[in-house]
Amino acid sequence: MINPLAQELNDALKGTTAGCLLSDLGQRLYFPKGIIAQSGEAKKLGNVANGTIGMTVVNGKPVILPSVHKFAPALTTSELVAYAPTAGIPDLRAFWKEEIIRKNPSLEKKSFSLPAVVPGLTAGISYLADLFLDESKGLVAADPSWDNYVLIASARRNAPFTQFPVFKDGGFNVQGLKAVLEEEAKKGSVRVILNFPQNPSGYSPTVSEAKEIIAIIKELAEKGCKVMVWCDDAYFGLNYEDDIHPESLFASLCDLHENVLAAKIDGPTKEDFVWGFRCGFVTFGCKGFTEAQYDALGKKLMGAIRSSVSCGSTPPQNLLLKAYKEDSIESEKKEFRALLERRYRLAKDFVESHTSSVIKALPFNSGYFMAFDTGKVDAEKLRQTLLNNKGIGTIAIDSRTLRVAFSSLDEEKINLVYQAIYDTAQELA
Numbered sequence: 001m002i003n004p005l006a007q008e009l010n011d012a013l014k015g016t017t018a019g020c021l022l023s024d025l026g027q028r029l030y031f032p033k034g035i036i037a038q039s040g041e042a043k044k045l046g047n048v049a050n051g052t053i054g055m056t057v058v059n060g061k062p063v064i065l066p067s068v069h070k071f072a073p074a075l076t077t078s079e080l081v082a083y084a085p086t087a088g089i090p091d092l093r094a095f096w097k098e099e100i101i102r103k104n105p106s107l108e109k110k111s112f113s114l115p116a117v118v119p120g121l122t123a124g125i126s127y128l129a130d131l132f133l134d135e136s137k138g139l140v141a142a143d144p145s146w147d148n149y150v151l152i153a154s155a156r157r158n159a160p161f162t163q164f165p166v167f168k169d170g171g172f173n174v175q176g177l178k179a180v181l182e183e184e185a186k187k188g189s190v191r192v193i194l195n196f197p198q199n200p201s202g203y204s205p206t207v208s209e210a211k212e213i214i215a216i217i218k219e220l221a222e223k224g225c226k227v228m229v230w231c232d233d234a235y236f237g238l239n240y241e242d243d244i245h246p247e248s249l250f251a252s253l254c255d256l257h258e259n260v261l262a263a264k265i266d267g268p269t270k271e272d273f274v275w276g277f278r279c280g281f282v283t284f285g286c287k288g289f290t291e292a293q294y295d296a297l298g299k300k301l302m303g304a305i306r307s308s309v310s311c312g313s314t315p316p317q318n319l320l321l322k323a324y325k326e327d328s329i330e331s332e333k334k335e336f337r338a339l340l341e342r343r344y345r346l347a348k349d350f351v352e353s354h355t356s357s358v359i360k361a362l363p364f365n366s367g368y369f370m371a372f373d374t375g376k377v378d379a380e381k382l383r384q385t386l387l388n389n390k391g392i393g394t395i396a397i398d399s400r401t402l403r404v405a406f407s408s409l410d411e412e413k414i415n416l417v418y419q420a421i422y423d424t425a426q427e428l429a
Contacts, residue, residue, distance in 0.1 A: 006030035006303075012296035017261045017286055020226045021189055022300075023157070026131035029303035031086070053083065072315065079318035086302045086310070088117020088281075089317045095324060096281050100264070103237060104251040112254045112285035113294040115264075116301055119312045120278035121234050124265040125193070126152050127282065127304040128230055132191055133159035140180055140192040142166035144371065144401040146199045166198065170363055172205045174212045181216060185225040194249060195232035197239070197367025200395070200403035202344075204366040210245035214252045221259035229253050233266040235367040238337065240344045244365060254285020261286045268320055270368065273336055277316035340368070340407055346414040347406040356422055358429040359402075368407035372421065374400050377428040382421075385428060390420050 002010070006028050013019035039053050055062045064077040072080055087093065096115045101107045118124040129152045133139055138160030139153040145163065153161045164180040165173050177192075184190045194213070196204040205213060220227050231250040239246070253262035267280030284297055305311065323329055347370055351361040358377060364370040374382055379396040386392040395403040402421070409417055 002028055003030055005032065009296045009299055012292055016289065016293055017226050017259050018293070018297050021132050021191065021228050021261060023130070023132050023134040023137050025134065026300060029131065029300045029307070031299040031302040031306060055082065074322065075315065075318055080315050082314055084117070084311045084314040084317055086306050087298065088312055089321065092317050092321050093117060095321065100283065104247040106247060106251045107254070110255050110285070111289065113283055113298060115281035115283040116298060117312045117317060118280045118282055118305065119309050121232070121265050121267055121269065121280040122148055123309070124280045124282045125149070125230065125232065126156065127301055128263055128265070129153055129157045129159070130304045131300055132228060133157040135159065137189070137191060138162055138184070140164065140184055140190065142195070142198065144200055144397045146195065147397060149193060166201060166203070167363055172203065172209045174209060174216070177213065178216045181220060185220050185223070189226040190220060191228045191230070193230040193232055195234070196249070197235040199234070199367070200369050200371040200397050200401060201362045202364035202367040202369040202371070203362070204239060204244045206243045207245050210249060213249065214256065217253060217260055218256055221257035224259065226259050228261045228263065231262060231264045233264055234270050236266055237271055238340060238368070239366045240341050241365040250283070250285060255287040258286070258288045272333060274316070274320070277320070279312060279316045279320065343406045343409060343411060343414060346411060347404070347418065350415060350418045354422055356425060358425040359422065369403050369405050371397065371404065372402045374402050374425065377425055382425055382428060385424050386420060390424065392417055392420055394421070
């Protein structure tokens, strides 16, 4: 039985692409008018006393142990230990929406939702899976792809997980994507996750490839198919070549067609070098969507957040808000991005100057990673041998894909590491 509050949201989304794409769980989710909603009302109107939130409060402010506060003196007690709103601190949400537009100028006059804060990008993907995947509604992803995708889609949601080979002829496999989506479209709807820069390969589409991807999505939509595209932009902006499409695909998809619902999953964890902050954002865009419909979809998302972690962590959100106001932050980020690019160049130069009959570097031009097609040797065996015999850590994504995070390799060690990979692969073959 569906809760009346969930039905109210379903009614608001009825007839929209989002409403058609919802999973069984997505249809059941709602944001309760319980403790959080009632507490919000009390904050506005309870000027005599507020007995709604389970915090210890003195003179209107939450208490904090001095032994805790001394390690973060720049934050007030409220900024450190108070609960954050379910969808995140409003000022941070507003700031991130402005940042999305700044980084994707074509969004300037387009309509899309206010980003909601989630406890890390993984959580954002998991919440989208809750809302839109089930046993009859599967997800399309690249092959190879980040191993968490299949864990979330298949293990958590028991949803079909279909992959397409990500590369063909040294570039993004546009036709492979098209073939899989057209087959999936026979079911009436499509859900696809596109991750650029891609994990594990470290590849982003060129300008021409991006146009082709967008054209494929539009063609499906024009034929009546409901299409949802999840733009996993975890490493957004970390581009090292001039021909890379400069904006997120979300910028083109959010108003592409009434039958296309786009979701952007991004955040500062990779872009701004705060990995352990576990702070990400989910943003929706769909042509013709009204504010009321964005609100209904947002409340579905808030229901997923509320029913799992209640809300994101408060200190990282406030630390970020303060950091973003610092005049030096852009130059600091530029310095770290230059460091990443130097490591990328060293890795790129090495693989382009070395040949092997055993392993082959997959195309890469961005992000934190690159990967090898290990072809003639088992990737896990190669990983184990590198680790146990040479003290070098890498990641086996599957039986034939070895991922190397050049982001975590000191520059003076890059040649050593890559030489060891080539040599060990040859020995195993």
